[in-house]
Amino acid sequence: MDAISLIVRSIFVDNMIFAYFLGMCSYLAVSKNVKTAFGLGIAVTFVLVLTLPINYMLENYVLKAGALAWLGPQFATIDLSVFSLLIFIAVIASFVQLVEMVVEKFSPSLYASLGIFLPLIAVNCAILGGSLFMQQREFANVGMATAYGFGSGIGWLLAILGMAAIREKLEYSHVPKPLKGLGITFIITALMAIGFMSFSGINI
Template identity: 70%
Template structure:
């Protein structure tokens, strides 16, 4: 259940494009045709599925404070290599992107030529790096959940670029105002789709417990305010009863 919840949440609620607006350069540049959008989207899914769990292992066993002590001994427990996170994550991503580029060039040369420079640029796609950084900041506890998160994030980005590519193909035959043609109408449509994806925020059940996990300070403050309102309301009610009693006696 935890895997399923994280999977759908990373696709619809925390969508890389519509929630965080990551990977917009490739999203805008390669979404003119559905065929190229599908190819790049599949490549992004593969890279995220591989790099997020790999970077989880790097974070857990090398980068975190005391991580080296887990397998090298207590004398290394004081080492903190978290400042190397960006470099290590990007190195992992670049390696996987090179692997994808070799595979696509070998087995799908037409797709390789249509993607052009944007295939190797996946290495610096902020959606790819964002997946690993979100995994680290949200402290995903297991490698299985990290893989699920990478898969869901990749599919979410794939759905976003596929949707905008299909819409842009139809828009070619529409009478768009000259001032909005090209990127203008694309940004407007992206914003409207982002608003639509906001409706998925209430899709998951068990919101109270989840809210307490994610924002305990906010929940505690709200509960304290509720108690204060109850006490204040009770005091006002008691005072009102006393005033009415005095009037009756008079």
């Protein structure tokens, strides 16, 4: 699979929201406004694109069994994979802090509207899931890991943007009272997921 195919597949077929339901907390909470949803989607994509290649290199040159063989034959038997989750989260949290500082400086209104959900990107399941899927799928090189991060981020961005656009229109629609709020949001998410499932039959 080349990088383009991987990007397309991670956007549509293996969408973090609609295929794995990762990152649902911020997806549901921030998808009330298109502008705010777009800002969060860009932030999530940025963090995925930067953290996946770093975590890929840490996984392949430091953490997994035999990864330290480049230091010498005496290190070839060392296995630090038990620390993978801890290291991945540390890398993600560092970049989220960087994103938070940049957004606060250059877009205070977006920073205020995102509120607690901006620092919570550090524990966004979609971002950690990207690193864990990267580890599981054993990509051939760092370029493929970066492509996967980019595609996963764009897929998450499209999902939250689509939901935000629909929810803005729902403000002017007649929604039965028992379904208002999260009820109709879950139904729309399920329908969007069914729509994205149609891409799974495409041979990319």
